[in-house]
Amino acid sequence: MSNAPLPSPDPVLAPLDSMLPDLESLYKDVHSHPELSMQEKRTGALAAERLRAAGFDVTTGLGGTGVVGVLRNGEGPTVMLRADMDALPVQEATGLPYASTVTATDRTGHTVPVSHMCGHDMHVTWLAGASRLLADARPAWRGTLLAVFQPAEETAEGAKAMIADGLLERFPKPDVVLGQHVMVGPAGMVAGRPGAITSAADSLQIRLFGRGAHGSMPQASIDPVVMAAATVMRLQGIVSREVAAAEAAVVTIGALQAGTKENVIPDEALIKLNVRTFDEGVRARVLAAIERIVNAEAEGSGAPRKPEITVLDHYPLNRNDLEASEKLVAAFRAYFGAERVRETGPAPTSEDFGSFGTDWHTPSVFWFVGGTDPRVYAQAKRENRLQELPVNHSPKFAPVLHPTLRTGVEALVVAARAWMPA
Numbered sequence: 001m002s003n004a005p006l007p008s009p010d011p012v013l014a015p016l017d018s019m020l021p022d023l024e025s026l027y028k029d030v031h032s033h034p035e036l037s038m039q040e041k042r043t044g045a046l047a048a049e050r051l052r053a054a055g056f057d058v059t060t061g062l063g064g065t066g067v068v069g070v071l072r073n074g075e076g077p078t079v080m081l082r083a084d085m086d087a088l089p090v091q092e093a094t095g096l097p098y099a100s101t102v103t104a105t106d107r108t109g110h111t112v113p114v115s116h117m118c119g120h121d122m123h124v125t126w127l128a129g130a131s132r133l134l135a136d137a138r139p140a141w142r143g144t145l146l147a148v149f150q151p152a153e154e155t156a157e158g159a160k161a162m163i164a165d166g167l168l169e170r171f172p173k174p175d176v177v178l179g180q181h182v183m184v185g186p187a188g189m190v191a192g193r194p195g196a197i198t199s200a201a202d203s204l205q206i207r208l209f210g211r212g213a214h215g216s217m218p219q220a221s222i223d224p225v226v227m228a229a230a231t232v233m234r235l236q237g238i239v240s241r242e243v244a245a246a247e248a249a250v251v252t253i254g255a256l257q258a259g260t261k262e263n264v265i266p267d268e269a270l271i272k273l274n275v276r277t278f279d280e281g282v283r284a285r286v287l288a289a290i291e292r293i294v295n296a297e298a299e300g301s302g303a304p305r306k307p308e309i310t311v312l313d314h315y316p317l318n319r320n321d322l323e324a325s326e327k328l329v330a331a332f333r334a335y336f337g338a339e340r341v342r343e344t345g346p347a348p349t350s351e352d353f354g355s356f357g358t359d360w361h362t363p364s365v366f367w368f369v370g371g372t373d374p375r376v377y378a379q380a381k382r383e384n385r386l387q388e389l390p391v392n393h394s395p396k397f398a399p400v401l402h403p404t405l406r407t408g409v410e411a412l413v414v415a416a417r418a419w420m421p422a
Contacts, residue, residue: 010335012137012413016129016406023129023405026050028098030121034087034114036104037152038161040065043085043124047149050128054135056147059170063161068171069147071135076143077419080174081412082353083127084153087116093395118392119182119371122399122408124149126180129405130412143420144172148356156201156313159355168360176324177357177364178415180408183347184389185370186377187404190332190411191344192367194325196317199250199276200283201350203312206231206271206294209305215263225258227301228269231294232256235273238289249286250276250348276348278317315350321363328365331418335410344368349392365415369408371399 026046035043044065051058056069065085092100092115100115131147148167152158185191208231210224232253243249251273258269275290277283291309298307332341347368357364370377372389380386390396 010413010417011140012133012417013410015136016133016409019129019132020406023125023409024401026128027121027125027401027405030124031096031116032098032100032102034100034102034116034121035085036089036106036112036114037086037155037158038064039104040085040151044149044151047085047124047128051131051147054132056131056135062167063151063158063163063165065151066158066162066165067149068167069131069145070171071131071145071147073138073144074142076141077175078144078146078172079416079419080146080148080177080356081127081130081416082148082150082177082179082356083123084120084150084158085124086120086152086154086158087114088118088154088393089113090115090117090393090395092117094398096398115395117395117397118154119397119399120153122182122371122404123180125405126408126412129409130416133409133413134416140422141417141420142422145416145420146171146174153352156315156350156352159352163355163359173360174362176419177353177360177362178328178412179353179364179366180369180411181351181366182371182399182404182408183368184372184377184386184391185368186374187370187372187400187402188374188407189340189342189370190336190367190407191342191370192320192325192329192365193343193346194320194322196278196346197320197366198318198351198354199278199315199346199348200280200317201313201315202275202283202287203314204273204275204290205310205312206273207308207310208269208271208294208298209303209307210265210267210269210301211304212267213265215265218265221265222302222304223265224267224269224303225265227297227303228256228258228271230301231271231297234293234297235290238286238293242285242289243282247282248278248348249282250274251286251290272312276350278346280317315352316354316358318351318354318366320365321357324363324365327418328367328415331414332411335414367411369404369411371404373400
C-alpha cells in the first residue's frame with residue numbers, strides 16, 4: 001500500500017511540495033526550542049509571524065500566550081482550525097540531531113527538562129502550513145478562516161484561558177471547529193470516529209495525614225506510608241470490581257511520596273492519580289469510589305484528620321459531531337482514498353479541544369494523524385509488539401517527518417475545504 005498523496009486538482013494544495021523544506025525547518029526549530037504550558041512566548045511569536053506574512057489579522061497574548069489569526073475572504077462559512085503549542089517537562093531521549101536540550105523553571109520553581117514529546121511541534125507546523133496554503137489560494141474558496149494556536153493543552157487550562165479572555169466575543173463564531181493530533185499509527189493515515197473520540201480525565205492529589213515517630217517505635221505513630229500503600233492497592237479494585245466489563249475506565253497512580261529518611265516515620269503521604277472515562281455516569285461512580293476508599297483507609301488507620309482531596313485538572317469528554325464527522329470522512333476519502341482513512345475506537349488520551357465547540361455551541365471534529373514509520377509499524381504489528389512503540393509523552397516519541405508533515409497539512413486543508421468550497 002502506498003502512502004503517496006493522490007493527485008489533486010485542488011489549487012490550494014498545489015504548492016505544498018515546494019513548501020515542505022520550509023515547514024521542515026519550522027518543525028525542527030519549534031522542536032528544539034520547546035516551552036512549558038503558559039510559557040509559549042517564542043512559539044506564539046513564530047505562529048503570529050507566519051500568520052501576518054500570510055495576510056491574517058493577528059491577535060496575540062489571548063489567554064496568556066495564545067494566538068488567533070483571522071482571514072476574511074468574502075461571504076461564506078467560518079471555519080476554525082486549532083493547534084496546541086506547549087511542551088512537556090520530559091528529558092528527550094530520541095537521539096535526533098535537533099533534539100531538545102532545553103531546561104526551564106516550572107510553576108513550582110523547579111528547573112526541569114523540556115521537550116516536545118507529545119507532538120505539539122508538529123501541530124504548530126501543520127497549522128502554519130495549512131494557513132499559508134489557504135491564504136495564498138483565496139480565489140479557490142469563500143468564507144472566514146480562524147487559525148487558533150492554543151497554549152497549555154497539557155495542563156487543561158489553555159482552551160479555558162482563551163475563552164475566558166474573550167475568544168467567543170472577540171472573534172467570529174465558527175460553523176465548525178476542527179483539530180487533529182499526531183499519534184502512534186502508520187504515517188500517511190488519518191483516523192477518527194463520530195461520538196466520543198478522547199476520554200474525560202480527572203487528576204487528583206490526595207494528602208494523607210498520620211503521626212510521625214522514630215522508625216524503631218512504630219507503636220507511637222500513625223503511619224501514613226502504610227496508609228498510602230493500602231489506599232493504592234484498594235484503588236486498583238475500582239476498575240476491576242466496580243466498573244462493568246462493557247464500560248471503560250482507567251485509574252492510574254502516578255506519584256506516591258512520603259518521608260525522607262529510612263528510620264523516620266513521616267507525618268504525611270501524598271498520592272497523585274489520574275482517571276480516564278468515556279461516560280459521565282462511570283466518571284461519577286469512579287470519583288465517588290476514590291473518595292470513599294481514601295476516607296475509609298484513613299479512618300481505618302486512625303488518622304488524626306480527614307484526607308485532603310484536591311482537583312489538579314479536568315479534561316472534558318471530547319465528542320465529535322455526527323453530521324460534521326460524516327462530512328469530514330467523505331472529504332478525506334475523496335482526497336486520500338478509503339485505504340488511508342480509518343475508523344478508530346475512542347482513545348483514552350484527553351484533550352481540552354472540545355471546550356471550543358462546547359462553549360461556542362457549534363459542531364467540532366477531532367481526528368488523529370499517524371506518525372510512525374509505516375515499515376516500523378507493520379513489522380511491530382506482525383511481531384505483536386505494537387505496545388513497544390514509543391507513544392506520546394514517552395522520552396523517545398519522535399514522529400517520522402515524512403509523510404507525517406505532508407499528511408497533516410493536507411488533512412487540515414481538505415477538512416477546511418469541506419466547509420469552504422470554491
